[in-house]
Amino acid sequence: METAEIRRRWLSYFGSHGHTIVPSAPLVHDDPNLLFVNAGMVPFKPYFLGQETPQFTRATSVQKCVRTLDIEEVGKTTRHGTFFQMNGNFSFGDYFKEGAIQLAWELITRSQSEGGLGFDEKDLYASVYHEDDEAIALWKKVAGLSDDRIVRLGRKDNYWNMGVAGPGGPCSEILLDRGPQYGADGDWEAGDRYLEFWNLVFMQYELENVRSKEDFDIVGDLPKRNIDTGMGLERVAFLLQGVDNIYETDEVFPVIAAAEDLTGRRYGAAHEDDVRFRVVADHVRSSLMLIGDGVTPGNEGRGYVLRRLLRRAVRSMRLLGVDAPTLEQLLPVSMERMKASYPELETDFSRISQVAYAEEEAFRRTLSSGTTILDTAVARAKSSGSSTLGGAEAFALHDTYGFPIDLTLEMAAEQGLQVDEPGFRRLMGEQRDRAKADARSKKSAHGDTSVYRQLSDTLGHDVEFTGYDQTLTDTRIRGLIRDGVVVDRVGPGDEVEIVLDRTPLYAESGGQQADHGRIRLANGALLEVTDVQRPITGLVVHRATVLEGEAGVGADAEAEVDVARRRSISRAHTATHMVHQALRDELGDTATQAGSENSPGRLRFDFKSLQAVPAAAMHEIEGRINAVLLDDLPVTADIMAIDAAKKLGAMALFGEKYGERVRVVSIGEWSRELCVGTHTPRVGQIGVVKLLGESSIGSGVRRVEALVGADAYTHLAREATIVSQLTDTLGVRRDELPDRIAAILGRLRDAEKEIAAVRQSQVLGAATGLVQSARDIGGVTFVSHDAGDGVTGDDLRKLVTDVRGRLGNDRPVLVSMASVANGRPVVIVATNERAREAGLKAGAFVKLAAQALGGGGGGKDDLAQGGGTDPARVSAALGAVEDHLRNRGA
CATH class of the missing domain: 3.30.930.10 (Bira Bifunctional Protein; Domain 2)
Incomplete structure (x- = not known):
């Protein structure tokens, strides 16, 4: 079955x-x-x-x-x-x-x-x-x-x-x-x-x-x-x-079978291979389901778990002998087996596969860069005479660069080194303990809700929200909390949490910030509300300060919204819906919301996208939004069954919890979303929307920020003032400004190139004199030179390699030079082929020089570079190289 x-x-x-x-x-x-x-x-x-x-x-x-x-x-x-x-x-x-x-x-x-x-x-x-x-x-x-x-x-x-x-x-x-x-x-x-x-x-x-x-x-x-x-x-x-097990069932084993075809190996033939096949099958399916539910790879939380799963799957296929990308062959197999129960996987597979394949390619690049870092760590261990790569280095490769420990073990062994695996496991354990302690601390959140459940039970019904139609509501105080304890009365200066029978103040949710406002009592007491939250379903809690008088449970009150703030936030929220729709119009339906924040006068909108949005596309999106503002479309809200909302095409969000009846906010016939927030009656009241730009905030997630209404106007006015100042300074018309600035920057770059060329010519001009200054030390032609201040590492490297080349390869040559650039010393050592045959390795000499400078360095046997923090020690660094050369045979 x-x-x-x-x-x-x-x-x-x-x-x-x-x-x-x-x-x-x-x-x-x-x-x-x-x-x-x-x-x-x-x-x-x-x-x-x-x-x-x-x-x-x-x-x-x-x-x-x-x-x-x-x-x-x-x-x-x-x-x-x-x-x-x-x-x-x-x-x-x-x-x-x-x-x-x-x-x-x-x-x-x-x-x-x-x-x-x-x-x-x-x-x-x-x-x-x-x-x-x-x-x-x-x-x-x-x-x-x-x-x-x-x-x-x-x-x-x-x-x-x-x-x-x-x-x-x-x-x-x-x-x-x-x-x-x-x-x-x-x-x-x-x-x-x-x-x-x-x-x-x-x-x-x-x-x-x-x-x-x-x-x-x-x-x-x-x-x-x-x-x-x-x-x-x-x-x-x-x-x-x-x-015998879950890996051999009809929903899982087909991925193993596909992996067998790709690798040429057979499940059941060897335990190590079986482990890798099972990792591939489990992690491919898990990744499919997580991406399907809106998770994208990242460096924290859920995204980090998904990233680990995908990378372990790719790594396991590599250990099975396949270096080429494989998810394109494996992920569709898993989708075909899971779609019978979850048909949305097939519908959304284009987006799901894009996320997975992009992460595989990113990991392949990580493997390449991680290999370079590992090689450096191995060389450092060998140069110090150690046969073991430290646990801390292995942990850094794993934790910072996403380099799996089994890959570190394998590649270190290839170079004749062991890995301090107990040290690595200890650091991993410490990290795991920290994560568990954090999880345990979060569990206390359940205990923290008991006081709110107590008030909710007393209330007997959900707190009624009147704020869609009212900004001033007659109400009654049903509960007071001070310092985490339910109390009957509060007085001047008290920081309190207030539960009202009904309220016009919006509780923070759906990315919309909470309303601010005031609560007035008949006895003259006045409370300033600075936050509104829903700690448990159905209960609204107002966080406030008692400015005047005393407030008690059962007292009649009047709750009022800070209207200017509410209107500013509502304009931002409606603009957020417009940004969402315009992005989907321009980029396609995969540009779904991943988060938002609507605050007074500005918005932040996060959306799913594997690539940056071109500047031209952002210009089109901004233009489309402001064109709709001119149409002054009505903004309406309707309560309906969720199935009816879906038939109308209303957008719902991953991870959101919806009941049988939902609130659908429509902007004319252009945009429909499930939303409980507050909005402007017509989009024309927004005035203007100015997109500030878009950027990446994680793998597969981009962020757009924008200003709305008066804030957008102020921003545009400030930019216009800056443009006017530039046109006056440069003496050109506005439409000529980009070309004039580009021309100035072009001349500046040309001048910088000329200066660099002159400086390089001056540095290289010293090569002839340095060749003539070469000395013989123990059968090795040796050149040592302090290039002084202002010579960059790049220029110094060219001078070193030029001198080495002029000295030829008839006999061993070692060239050592140092300089100070931007207040930091740099030292470079080069050897020719005859010197390396004699056992002279540039990296070993650079390490000694860098130690004298209070730093470190490394590189290849023929050319190595180091640096430090003490410019006064340049002579000592060059002297360390010469001393080591003189004493090498002692």
């Missing part, structure tokens, strides 16, 4: 049993604790934590997941993988243990001809939490399992919690006995004989003081008991397909 069919059967089965089928959330989710969705229950976490109320009591999904903690272990075993799919069914206060066990047992034991999965009952076992007698009784009642097919396990294996305070409970796993060839009878810890493929979590207790997976306090029952189950789709697939 193919994986896509298992997925279809799962959703069909639970859908027919009253479960709402919830589409998979994107891998990039709005959870501050997670880089990616890493479990099937993550999109439902707000319901389990009580932060949101679900619209259904039963749900099912097949959730895309990525786990990144064990990337370096992928392929070494058949257990580790990064991307996987988790089948889940969920109950929110509906059915509990008996219902969950009944549903699970029916699906897995029903014959395949009747729509089930067809597992043989005699091969199935259940594990339970050792104190959960209720679950044991139910397994006997529902499934007819005997005592010898039910195993009791402790908290480590059969108790679930989130790792933080909140809901938890015992769980029960369904196991398949794969037979004695996979392990001994009753060996539950082996993991291969009795394979767990479905975990049923009975979420029924409130937990506090969660110190570890096994160490926590149970403080009471949850108000509603919930069910959270997870069945690994890939694991069930390999069990039903009769293969």
